[in-house]
Structure formats: C-alpha cells, structure tokens
Amino acid sequence: MTVEVEASLEPGLGEALSQVSEALKARAWLVLAGNCETSYEGRAASGSTPGDRVVMVKPDGSVIVHGPKGFKPLNWQPDTSSVEARLDSDTLELRAVRRSPREILVIRCARIYYLAVLKGAEEGGFWLYVNEAEIRDEAMRDPVGVLGERLRFIEAEKPVEPGFIDALAEDEQGRLVVLEFKRVKAGEEAVKQLLRYVEALRARTSREVRGVLVAPDATEAARRLLERSGLELRRIDLRSLYERIKGRSAARRRSLVDFLG
Template sequence: MRIVVARCQVDYAGRLTAHLPLALRVIMVKSDGSVLVHADGGSYKPLNWMSPPCTLREGVAEDGVPEWTVTAKKTDDTLRIRLEEVIHDSEHELGVDPGLQKDGVEKHLQELLAEHTVALEEGMTLVRREYMTAIGPVDLLCRDAAGASVAVEIKRRGEIDGVEQLTRYLELMNRDPKLRPVRGIFAAQEIKPQARTLAKDRGIDCVVVDYDELRGLDDPSLRLF
C-alpha cells in the first residue's frame, strides 16, 4: 500500500463530475489498484475514489505541478489528482489479510456446541475439540448415538467453501481405521442454498444453530408461542 499526504486538488470526470478544492488530504493506493482520497473526517468513507480495474499514471501538469491521472479500464471515468505539495509519501507491504472475525462469534459458537452437542443431534457426544488432521483441525470430533464418528465443521455463515473444507477433512479421516466410517455435519447460523445442495450431494448433514439460544439469551419461557 502507498500512502501519500499532500495538499491536493481532485477532479473526477465520467458518468458524473466532482471537484475537491485544494486542501490537505490522504491518498491511498492499494495493491489491488484502487485509489482513495480521504479527509481527516467522514469516518471510513473516502471523499473520492477509483475502483479497480484502473491504471495510475504519474505525470506533470503544464505548469510543472505533479499530477496523477487514474483511468478506469472499463469506462471513460477519470480521476485527476493535482499534488501542489507532498508532505509524506511511503509504501508498505501489508501481506495477505486473514479477513474480519466478528467478535469471536465463530469461536464462541464452537465452544457452545462442544458443551451442547445435542443441539447438533440427539445422542451426540463430544470426543475432542480441534481434532487435528494433516491439513488442519476439524472443529469437533463427536460420536453419534450409535457410536459412529462424526466430524463437525462450524461457521457463522455456511457457504460452499466450508462444505469443501469439511469434505477434505472427511476424506482424510476416513482413511484412519480407528475412526472410519466418519460422517460429516456442517453447522452454521445461516447456510446458503448452494452450500446446502453441495452438502447433500456429498452426504453431509446441515444443521442451523441459534447462537442466542445456545448462549441462554433466548429463554423459551418468555415466548408467547
């Protein structure tokens, strides 16, 4: 990521036109090619920006002032940034971001289901949390009422990637004579229709769990129906 603090003027032309008069601002150039112009206010939202795919060309205006021209590849939109005075210019390698984890809900959900395995299936008992395989840990290893092994993958939102992940775990676990046969349960607060279809095709059961009910916040005695 490149961060530039500069006294600049910004003009956007294309499907609409917009003008930012000369002022001190922060310009961010991200590795995906996006360019964002921020003020010291307005929370997270930039004053103006260009989303990728786009190209950034650094040049000099006729009067000798440095000027950036950011052009969208799919449209005629152009963002022109005139840098009257550059206060700071630096580049930083941020690496791959693991993504946002919202207040530990997924981890807490795993803890709650480990304590209340009957929410997954009647007669289910816990063998171990974070059962390690050669490609990573399965959230829960359980046994059903018949004593068969069950691998449980837990997500906040159940999508196709989660089903694929559980499929890989099951393939490895079913090679272990001490565990097999191992079936899978895909548990989440919400499961996308595509993920549910794929899970059914792979012989994986889907269980939608109520986080608040597991936390004890949803008291059935307070319900009217």
C-alpha cells in the same frame, strides 16, 4: 470530564499547521476534513489525485484517510513510527512512516474545511463478541441444547491432513462425527472443506464417519453438495446462542431485541 476539545472552521494553512503539530506532539486525536491528495508506497504503490477527505490521526499514531464513499479508507497506516506535519508549496503535508514493512503515506491538503483536536480521549468499556470458537465451545458444553443430539466430544481443532477439524465427536452409535462450524450462512466452500476432512478421516479409520455442518443456514449449492456427499446440516440460531453464551456472563445487559422491537 477529562476530554478537551479544540476546533477550527476553515483555518488557514499556517494556523492549521500549528494546531496539527501541537496535536501530534500531544498525541491527541486529530480529525481533519479537507481537499487532499495522497500517495502511498510500500508493499504496493498507490495514490489519488485531490478529492474531499476526512483524515484521522489517533492517539496511538494510526492514520486513516477516508473518501466520501464506502467502509474502507482510501489510505491508511496502522503502526506508524512517526507522523509529521509541515507546509510545502501551499499545502499542509502529513507524512506517516512505518518501518518493517517500510512504508510511507503522504497526505497533502490544499484546503482545510475543518480541523478538530481531542485530548484525553478514553478507550471505554469492554467488548462483547460471539465468534466461531464460542459457538463451538457452546456446542461442546451442551450438545443436546445446541445440536439436538447427544455427542461425546473427543477433540477440538484436531489436526488432520488438509488442516484442522473444528471439532471431532462420537455419537451414540459409536460413529465418529466431524463437525464444521460456520457463524454465517454456509457456502459451497464450507461443505467442500468438511468433505475433505471426512474423507481424510475415513481413509485412516475403519469406523463409520459422519460429517455435520453447523450453521445458521446454507446456500442452495451448499445444500445440494451436502445431499450428494451424504453430509448433514444442523441449523443453529445465532440470536439464542448469543443469549445463552452472554447470559452466562456476570454483566448482563440489555439485548438489542429491545431496539429491534
């Protein structure tokens, strides 16, 4: 194993400074818990008075400050040009600077509960993901299997006045079919967008144009608007789509179904 760990419990600020400085120089992965205040100035200006924080400085220089609540960090700095540490009036001060946009994040810790340094951390293996484009591509590859209908696909990402149509196809009756894909439950907004595309297309052709929203589900308001607008909803099942798409990839791995029971 290549990973080296070093940690201190409630270190003094002087001790902390030397460990932090060394970690930054070595481009190690630094995790620090302490009572800190933060200030940010750049695209906006913000700050927080002292509170308990977990501060992380990654090997690539990203700085992230978490409070005890929520998914989002309190402050951060993604593309730092420099991260520096020093002692300033009884605090350990970290300054993360970014050029373009010019931003500065200052973290001042009056007390440090815990400090850990990881050296030689490795990124690890690849990453699977099913996104909207993959759903669309799967539908184009096998319209009957995914949409339950024989369609001939004409174009994906077709530019039409208000933006881009996810996919344009032709059905067996020769009608144009505008397809809008959603990976999550579709709201009213998705229907409005689909409607804009359908209307834009109808204005430019004498052919009949259908609009189909492809999503796992739709909200009540979305369904009403579909109904009123004469548009269609095709439900898809993410799980089985995931299996179809990923099942084709060479490296097959255990499904989460195992865990879900």
